Amino acid sequence: AQKITQTQPGMFVQEKEAVTLDCTYDTSDPSYGLFWYKQPSSGEMIFLIYQGSYDQQNATEGRYSLNFQKARKSANLVISASQLGDSAMYFCAMREDNYAGGTSYGKLTFGQGTILTVHP
Amino acid sequence: KAGVTQTPRYLIKTRGQQVTLSCSPISGHRSVSWYQQTPGQGLQFLFEYFSETQRNKGNFPGRFSGRQFSNSRSEMNVSTLELGDSALYLCASSPRTSAYNEQFFGPGTRLTVL
Numbered sequence: 560a561q562k563i564t565q566t567q568p569g570m571f572v573q574e575k576e577a578v579t580l581d582c583t584y585d586t587s588d589p590s591y592g593l594f595w596y597k598q599p600s601s602g603e604m605i606f607l608i609y610q611g612s613y614d615q616q617n618a619t620e621g622r623y624s625l626n627f628q629k630a631r632k633s634a635n636l637v638i639s640a641s642q643l644g645d646s647a648m649y650f651c652a653m654r655e656d657n658y659a660g661g662t663s664y665g666k667l668t669f670g671q672g673t674i675l676t677v678h679p
Numbered sequence: 680k681a682g683v684t685q686t687p688r689y690l691i692k693t694r695g696q697q698v699t700l701s702c703s704p705i706s707g708h709r710s711v712s713w714y715q716q717t718p719g720q721g722l723q724f725l726f727e728y729f730s731e732t733q734r735n736k737g738n739f740p741g742r743f744s745g746r747q748f749s750n751s752r753s754e755m756n757v758s759t760l761e762l763g764d765s766a767l768y769l770c771a772s773s774p775r776t777s778a779y780n781e782q783f784f785g786p787g788t789r790l791t792v793l
Contacts, residue, residue, distance in 0.1 A: 594781070602767055604784035650722065666712065666735050667771075667782060669722035 562586075563653050565670035572641045573678050579626070580636040580673050582651030590656040593634040594667065595625065598648040607649075610634055612656075641677045648672045681706065683772050683785035691791045697758040700788045704751050704772030710734075711753040712782060713745060716767040725768075728753055757790075765792045 562585040572578040584593065595607040610618045610625045618625045626635040638645060652667040684703045692698050704711050712735075713725040724737040728747035745755040751772075757764055767789050771782035 596784075601786065602769075602789070603786045604769060604771070606781055606783065609781060652722075666724035666727060666737065667714075667722075668724070669714075671721050 563651055563668055563670035565651055565673050567673045568671075569674045569676070571676050571678060572638075574643060575640055577637060577639045578641055578675065580638070580649050580651075580675065582634045582636065582670060584632050584634060584651075584653050586632075586653065586655060588655045592654040592656065593625070593627070594652040594654065595623070595634075595636045596650045596652060597645075598650060598672070600647070604650070608636065638675075643677050643679060646675060646677045648674050683770055683783055685768075685770050685785040685788050687788060688786065689789050689791075691793065692760050693793050694760055694762060696760050697756065698760060698790060699754055699756045700768055700770075700790075702753045702755075702770030702772075702785060704753070704770075705774075705783055708772035708774050708783070709751050710773040711747055711751065712771045712773070713753070713755050714769045714771065715739075716769060716787075717763075717765070722769075725755065760792045762792050764790065766790060 564583045566581055591612045593610045597605045597607055608618050608620045608623045608625050610627045617627050622639045624637045626637055650672045651670040654667050686701045710729045712727040714722050715725055716722045725739055726733055726745050727735040731747045742758045747753045767787045769787045770785045773782045
């Protein structure tokens with residue numbers, strides 16, 4: 560069974576500094592996808608970044624980068640130059656790839672989340 | 680392009696009642712998934728629909744059901760509501776055309792069971 564672990568219930572960072580949010584996962588499926596989502600107090604889940612299990616390079620999306628260490632089964636999110644608007648709950652999620660007709664689909668398994676607070 | 684919409688946004692029901700939540704995916708998206716979010720259990724997968732067929736199901740009792748229509752809109756139904764069903768119900772749609780099939784989430788329906 561898949562499992563996602565986020566060990567940091569809460570993190571604090573000073574504005575303009577970088578912060579790393581930890582995520583470890585466990586799966587026996589050789590093909591999987593790792594996602595990070597941001598959930599502000601409004602409740603909507605906002606996609607940040609994706610890493611496929613066969614991707615050779617770490618994913619980057621603007622100020623977000625994913626530190627993917629496959630052997631250690633970790634997929635940490637790095638936010639550079641933190642902004643006040645980054646204050647939110649952050650979720651790491653994994654999708655087990657089930658192939659049908661050449662496309663992948665499947666449920667997302669989420670971690671418990673990390674509350675990030677950015678101080679001015 | 681409009682995002683995923685969910686109606687209603689807020690709902691109050693009493694134990695024993697039933698409820699139907701609606702989700703309209705992004706135009707062109709044919710996959711819809713539902714998740715339940717509670718403070719105690721976190722985010723849990725309910726089910727996924729694609730082309731009007733349920734493709735995947737989470738570990739929830741039979742009181743939770745869903746369906747998808749030919750226009751990809753989806754509904755989920757919870758019968759005989761229990762206090763523990765109080766949660767934020769999130770719907771997500773996916774185009775299923777890219778290699779990784781990112782899921783785009785709606786704003787959610789917050790259900791309170793009294």
